[in-house]
Amino acid sequence: MNPLLEIVDIRKQYKQVVAVDGVSQTIGRGSCFGLLGPNGAGKTTLIEIVEDIIAPTSGTVLYKGKRRAAQFRQEVGIMFQQTALLSYLTVAETLETFSRLYDHTETIGHLIGLCHLEEVKDQPNDKISGGQKQRLLLALALLNRPELVFLDEPSTGLDPQARRNLWDIIKAVKSQGRTIVLTTHYMEEAEKLCDDIAIMDKGGIIARGAPHDMIHTHCRRATVSVPKDRFPEKIPALQGFVRERGERVQIRTENVNAVVGQLLSSGVDMRGVNVRTPTLEDVFLKLTGRSLRE
Numbered sequence: 001m002n003p004l005l006e007i008v009d010i011r012k013q014y015k016q017v018v019a020v021d022g023v024s025q026t027i028g029r030g031s032c033f034g035l036l037g038p039n040g041a042g043k044t045t046l047i048e049i050v051e052d053i054i055a056p057t058s059g060t061v062l063y064k065g066k067r068r069a070a071q072f073r074q075e076v077g078i079m080f081q082q083t084a085l086l087s088y089l090t091v092a093e094t095l096e097t098f099s100r101l102y103d104h105t106e107t108i109g110h111l112i113g114l115c116h117l118e119e120v121k122d123q124p125n126d127k128i129s130g131g132q133k134q135r136l137l138l139a140l141a142l143l144n145r146p147e148l149v150f151l152d153e154p155s156t157g158l159d160p161q162a163r164r165n166l167w168d169i170i171k172a173v174k175s176q177g178r179t180i181v182l183t184t185h186y187m188e189e190a191e192k193l194c195d196d197i198a199i200m201d202k203g204g205i206i207a208r209g210a211p212h213d214m215i216h217t218h219c220r221r222a223t224v225s226v227p228k229d230r231f232p233e234k235i236p237a238l239q240g241f242v243r244e245r246g247e248r249v250q251i252r253t254e255n256v257n258a259v260v261g262q263l264l265s266s267g268v269d270m271r272g273v274n275v276r277t278p279t280l281e282d283v284f285l286k287l288t289g290r291s292l293r294e
């Protein structure tokens with residue numbers, strides 16, 4: 001890996017609370033790195049240290065192999081969870097106002113197009129929806145054409161359609177070759193956007209890797225569930241562990257295709273049969289014994 005960021009033994013303590021407990025990670029150029037974890041895991045604290053907004057109690061962050069200098073602020077874009085916007089400015093005026101803070105900026109028209117803000121560009125900030133506001137905050141984070149973009153829980157509070165719309169824009173930003181560092185407690189967001197994930201819990205990183213590899217390493221088994229009244233009395237031994245759960249028969253298997261093939265060739269009517277493949281949520285549950293949303 002060609003690291004853009006090296007996080008070296010970062011620790012942050014607030015009185016009795018150790019928010020980040022000795023985290024070391026590297027983040028590769030051009031990757032979309034996701035920090036996934038439940039509320040209070042320490043994600044925001046760690047990211048704010050990496051963004052150079054708060055100082056760690058100990059540890060170092062290197063950017064392009066060196067300690068961060070003034071150039072770091074010029075080359076990064078940050079989409080905060082909350083940013084106060086002047087209510088009487090329009091979306092376009094807001095972008096123009098913030099663009100004066102930088103020496104080199106993206107054209108406002110390009111950002112309005114990229115972030116799907118055409119329809120609301122002349123609306124005041126207090127007359128736009130939650131999804132449109134998040135897209136404006138993303139556009140603001142991209143104003144200085146950053147090489148590295150931080151997104152702190154970008155889709156929190158959005159409805160599913162607004163969330164998917166924002167994800168499409170983030171994918172477009174990613175395809176421009178920028179490095180993205182994203183924090184989230186939505187595993188679906190991490191799975192959809194990130195090629196590299198670290199799962200954080202209680203101030204530490206408990207797993208790291210590509211989403212698919214992480215699932216494959218920790219949770220190989222899928223569950224095929226068949227209504228009991230559709231499950232044949234005679235069936236050849238299935239490639240999985242069979243158990244009854246209420247009105248359904250569940251087959252836990254590492255080979256879903258083989259099991260589904262066996263069911264089909266035994267004449268099982270597939271209506272009502274469902275397959276549940278493992279997710280990052282299952283990885284978290286397996287590693288911590290708790291749900292991501294607890």
Ligand SMILES: Nc1ncnc2c1ncn2[C@@H]1O[C@H](COP(=O)(O)OP(=O)(O)OP(=O)(O)O)[C@@H](O)[C@H]1O
Binds near residue numbers: 014037040041044
């Ligand atoms: N300024 C602060 N002073 C004291 N404790 C803090 C401060 N900031 C964070 N903490 C504590 O540090 C721990 C980690 O908090 P942090 O906000 O980093 O978690 P998080 O994973 O980002 O959670 P969330 O998903 O809810 O934003 C929590 O126990 C929190 O209460």
